[in-house]
Amino acid sequence: MTVLLTRKSVVQAAIETIYKQPASVGVNDGLLVNNPTFSIRPNVLERNFVRNDLSPMPIIIGRKIATMEFETELRGNGLENSGLLSDAPMIARLFQGCGYAINGYRSQTTIGPFAVGDEADSVVWAVGSGAKAAQTFTSTANFADGDTVTIDSVVYRMKTAIAAVNDVLIGASASVSLANIVLAAMGATGAGLNYYAGTSTVSADVTVTSTTSTLVVTANELGTYGNAIGVAYHASGSSAGAWGAATLATGTNIASNTDVICYYLTCTVGGASGTAQIAVSSDVIGEAVAAAVVTSGTPFVLGTKGLSLTPTFTGSLVVGQKWVVWLMPSGLQLQPLSDNFLSLTLYMHKDGVLHEMPGSYGTFEITAEAGNFATVKWTFTGSYEAAIDDPNPAPNFETTLPEQVQLARLWVNQFNAIVQRFTYNQANDIQIRPDVSSSDGYNGTRITSRKPEGGIDPEADLVANNDFWGQFAAATRMPLQMRVGMDVGNTVWMIAPNTQYSGMTYQDRNGIMAYDAGLRFARSNGNDEMFFYLM
DSSP: OOOOOTTOEEEEEEEOSSTTSOOOOOTTOEEOOEEEEEEEEEEEEOOOOOOSSOOOOOOEEEEEEEEEEEEEEOOOOSOGGGOOGGGOOHHHHHHHTTTEEEEEESSOEEEEEEESSOOSSOOEEEEOSOBEEEEEEEESSOOOTTOEEEETTEEEEEESSOOSTTEEEOOSSHHHHHHHHHHHHHTOSOBTTTBOTTOOOOOTTEEEEEOSSEEEEEEEEESGGGGGOBEEEEOSSSOOEEESSSBOBOOBOSOOOSSOEEEEEEEEEOEETTTOEEEEEESSTTOOEEEEEOOTTSOEEOSSSOOEEEEEOOSEEOTTOEEEEEEEOSEEEEEEOSSSOOOEEEEEEETTEEEEEEEEEEEEEEEEEBTSBOEEEEEEEEEOOOOEEOOOOOOOOOOOOOOBBOSOOOEETTBOOOEEEEEEEOOEEEEEEEOTTSGGGEEEEEEEEEOOEEEEEEBOOOTTTOOHHHHHHTTOOEEEEEEEOOSTTSOEEEEEEEEEEEEEEEEEETTEEEEEEEEEEOOSSSSOSOEEEEO
């Protein structure tokens, strides 16, 4: 008999390209976990036939649904502040398997603005500062056979007859040739006709468009990062035109902040465009702005970092109308989805016994307690595969240490509550898809709904300082923010624009009166009840 040890367990995770088709894992796919468990939820089929004795008949195990649970630290990997998806920490994969989309921002961005509560007159806000980098190729003639055009490191060869990958067909005119480059660069219709099948597209960093005489490459994000994206043209004979420069240019950041800043906008004087006034408060000292007139279509400056928002509205603003926006530095944003979920293949080695679970979707619970490090309990459900003997792998684990929960900048409805513990439960509802034509009688699982909730335990205070009871009774919708960690590359922000108290009771904390306050996280515009920002 072989004795297996509890401590000798390894968990690995990979995102599936096609649902329930196992994704392979390598040495860089390991997760540092605690308390890994694998279990099966069986459908036990009873055979209760009458007999001439009372002994039970043998059972049959029908449908088998696999589950994996484990805990991780809530932390970064030291790289995520780059804003590159390739620098995402392993924990980001788990969030994606729980119904979140990931986006990278290599320069400043915003979360919001969101209306706080109901709007008497709807205002559409847009970021007014910053610019996208761009560059233009101006055509003076049609291309010659063998000319090359380079966009974002991809070299396209202009040919009268396409014969190899990255060949683009020279059209009857410069306009047609430029349009063919756009088709190739963007992966549009025309493979095998306008450009060679299998030709490389440009990265997701840029968009390529054309006119009758120009080719325009534009960065997809506001910011200076795009100014480093290269372009080139080489003529095999006579020149067909030229780029304005060797790289994209004129990209500017929307602001100059290096940390998160929350801006809270409040209408202090009601009225129409050009009459109404808005004041700006912030949890960051020096970022508040005195009340100023707001005009539809005109940028409105927030704080000292250069951010401006342009409002568009008709009618009149009302005193007390509020909006909230978070100004973020570079990093990775995780935002909830309602469709097109990504599934995971999870591998759990238990000292030489391998459990593989493809088609996995999950949910999670976060606990962040002052003075400890924050943890995440993950629960994934997927398709059952028979266990096999397989030696434990030795993956490379992330080496970043977790930071204790401190200086969290917890802010609820513009109030800095003194809180010992914050919890968040994603509460995804994961259901099987019964199917008579599938193995084990079901065709995988699906996230069918979510009902995120959580809690805080703030010290009790006078109503004059913060009316907890009034906010609970009125179901007041409140912005909430909190961070775990402070170091660059190891900070996780939790941002919820529309939080409500769902319960409120007193409790004792070593002689200090406190509340046990339940939280519900609701939608503002949809798919926005909670954001995680890794920076």
